Amino acid sequence: MTATEPSFSPWREAVIERVERRTPRVVSLFLRTTIGPSMAGQHVDVRLTAPDGYQAQRSYSIASAPGAPVLELVVERLEDGEVSPYFADVAEPGDTIEVRGPLGGHFVWRASDGGPLLLVGGGSGVAPLLAIIRHRVAASPTVPALLAYSARAWDELIYRDDLLRLSADDPHFHLRFATTRDAPRRDGDLGRRFDRGALGALLRDLERSAGVPTRHAFVCGSTPFVEDVANALVDEGLAAERIRTERYGGTV
Numbered sequence: 001m002t003a004t005e006p007s008f009s010p011w012r013e014a015v016i017e018r019v020e021r022r023t024p025r026v027v028s029l030f031l032r033t034t035i036g037p038s039m040a041g042q043h044v045d046v047r048l049t050a051p052d053g054y055q056a057q058r059s060y061s062i063a064s065a066p067g068a069p070v071l072e073l074v075v076e077r078l079e080d081g082e083v084s085p086y087f088a089d090v091a092e093p094g095d096t097i098e099v100r101g102p103l104g105g106h107f108v109w110r111a112s113d114g115g116p117l118l119l120v121g122g123g124s125g126v127a128p129l130l131a132i133i134r135h136r137v138a139a140s141p142t143v144p145a146l147l148a149y150s151a152r153a154w155d156e157l158i159y160r161d162d163l164l165r166l167s168a169d170d171p172h173f174h175l176r177f178a179t180t181r182d183a184p185r186r187d188g189d190l191g192r193r194f195d196r197g198a199l200g201a202l203l204r205d206l207e208r209s210a211g212v213p214t215r216h217a218f219v220c221g222s223t224p225f226v227e228d229v230a231n232a233l234v235d236e237g238l239a240a241e242r243i244r245t246e247r248y249g250g251t252v
Contacts (some may be wrong), residue, residue, distance in 0.1 A: 006147070009035075009045075009100040009101055009102075009103060010100060011047060011098045011099070011100045011195050012033055012034055012035055012099055013033065013034075013072070013086070013096055013097075013098060014031040014032065014033035014034045014035075014046075014096070014097050014098065014099045015031065015033070015094065015095070015096055016030050016031060016093055016094065016096075016097065017030040017031065017070055017091065017093060017174070017247075018030045018031065018093050019087065019091050019092075019093075021157055021206050022066070022074070022158045022159065022245070023155060023156045023157070023159055024139075024148065024155065024239065025074050025076055025077045025088075026074060026075065026077070026124055026155070026156075026158050027074075027075050027077070027087060028063070028075075028087050029060075029072070029073045029074075029075050029087050029091070030070045030071070030072050030090070030196070031070065031071040031072075031073065031097075032070060032071075032112065033071055033098065033099055035071070035099060035100070035101055036102065037066060037067065037101060037102075038062050038071075038101070038131075039102070039105075039108040039130040040065065040066055040108060040109050040128070040132040040134070040135035040136075041061075041104070041107045041108040041109055041110075041128045041131060041132055041218065041246075042061075042101065042102035042103060042104045042107075042108060042128070042131075043059050043062060043101060043103055043104055043128070044059070044060060044071070044099045044100065044101035044102055045057055045058070045100045045101060045103065046058055046059070046060055046061055046073070046083065046098070046099050046100075047097065047098040047099070047100075048082075048083055048097055049098070050084060053138070054154055055130075056082040056083050057083070057213070058081075058082075058083040059103075059195060060073040060074070060075060060127070061073070061125075061128040061131070061220070061246075061248070062101075062102060062128065062131050063127045063128070063130040063131055063134075063153050064133035064134065065126075065131055065135045065137075065138055066131070066135055067138075067144060068134075068147060070175060071099075071157060073127070074124055074126070074127035074130070074158060075087045075088060075124075075232070076123065077089070077228065079155055081152055084250065085159070086144045089116060095141060099150045102219055103194065106244060107128060107137075107209035107218065107244050107245070107246040108187065109132045109216065110141040110217065111135065111136070111139035111140065111143075113215070113216060114138075114139070114140075114143060114214055114215055115134070115143035115144050115145060115210070115214075115216065115217075116143070116144040116145065116146070116206050116207065116210040116212065116213075116214050116215060116216075117136070117143060117144070117145040117146070117214075117216050117217075117218070118145075118146055118148070118149075118202070118206055118216070118217040118218070118220070118233075118238075119132060119133070119145060119146065119147045119148070119198070119217075119218050120148045120150075120152045120194065120217065120219045120220075120229050120233075121147065121148070121190065121219075121220050121221060122149075122150075122151070122220070122221025122222055122225035122226075122229075122248075123151055123152075123156070123221055123222065123225075123248070124151070124158065124170070124218070124248060125220035125221035125222070125225070125226075126147075126149055126158055126159070127158075127220075127248075128218070128220055128246065129147060129149075129188060129218060129220060130133040130159060132159075132218060133145065133163075133166070133173070135146065135164070136173075137170070137173075141170065141172065142172055142208060143172065144172050144174075144206065145172065145173050145174070146173075146174040146176070146177040146202060146206040146209035147173070147174070147176070148174070148176045148178070148194055148198075148199070148202055148203070149163070149175070149176070149177055150177070150178040150179070150180065150193060150194055150221070151177075151178075151179060151180075152179065152180050152181045152182075153179055153181050153182045154158075154177075154179055154182045154185055155249035156179075157177060157179070158179075161252050163175055167250060171214045174206065174209070176188055176189060176190070176202060177189040177190070178190040178191075178193060178194050178198070180185060182194060192235060193225075195232065196232035196235055196236060199229065199232045199233055200232070200236035203233065203236055203237075203238060212240065214238060215242065216224070216242060216244070217233055217238060217242055217243045217244070218244050218245075218246075219233075219244070219245045219246075220245070220246045220247075220248050221247075221248055222247065223247045226245045226246070226247055230245050232241050
C-alpha cells in the first residue's frame with residue numbers, strides 16, 4: 001500500500017470555481033482545493049453529501065497539469081449517474097464538495113520518463129492524457145508525442161479545438177481523431193475505431209518521425225476500448241511492459 005491510496009488520503013473541501021461545457025455531454029469542473037501536488041495521469045475521488053446525509057462518490061481523472069493553480073476534472077454526464085448529473089446540470093460557482101487524492105501511481109508520466117509517447121484515448125478517457133500532454137508542453141516540449149483520440153462524433157471530441165491548435169503549433173506533437181458515427185473531417189483521421197492496422201500505422205509514424213522506438217504508451221477509455229487497443233499494440237510489436245492502461249467510464 002502506498003501513500004497515494006485512499007486510506008492515506010483524507011477528504012478535503014473543494015470549492016467549485018467554474019463549470020465549462022465542452023461537448024453536449026461533458027463539462028470541465030474547475031476546483032480550488034488544498035490537496036497535494038499531482039503527477040500527470042492521476043485521479044481524485046469526489047464525494048457529494050445530500051441534505052439528508054446520503055453520500056455518493058466517484059473517481060475522476062485530473063485533466064490539469066501538475067502544479068496548475070486550479071484542479072480541472074472532466075465529467076461526462078451519465079443518464080443513470082448519481083454524481084455526474086449534478087456537475088453537468090446543477091453545480092454553480094461557490095458550491096462546496098469533498099475530494100481526496102491525488103491517487104494512483106501506475107498510470108503516470110513524468111518529464112524524466114522521456115518519450116516518444118503514444119497516447120490513445122476513447123471518449124472522456126482523454127482526461128488523464130490531457131494532463132500528460134499539458135505536463136509535456138510545460139516541462140519537456142521536445143518529447144515526441146502522438147495522441148490518437150476516438151469519440152462518437154466530431155462535436156464530442158473533448159478539447160478538440162485546443163488539441164488542433166497544439167498540433168498546428170507544436171512540431172513534436174501529432175494528433176489523429178477517429179469518429180465512430182461521423183465521417184472524418186481531416187486527412188489522416190478515421191471514420192471508424194482505431195483498429196490494429198490504424199494503430200500499427202500510427203506507431204510506425206511516431207517512431208519514424210522521432211527516430212527512436214516508442215518508449216511509453218498510455219491507453220484510457222472504456223474496458224472494451226482499452227483491451228482492444230492494448231492487444232492491437234502488442235500484436236504490432238510494442239512490448240506489453242511499455243503499455244499502461246486505465247479503464248474509464250463512457251463508451252465510444
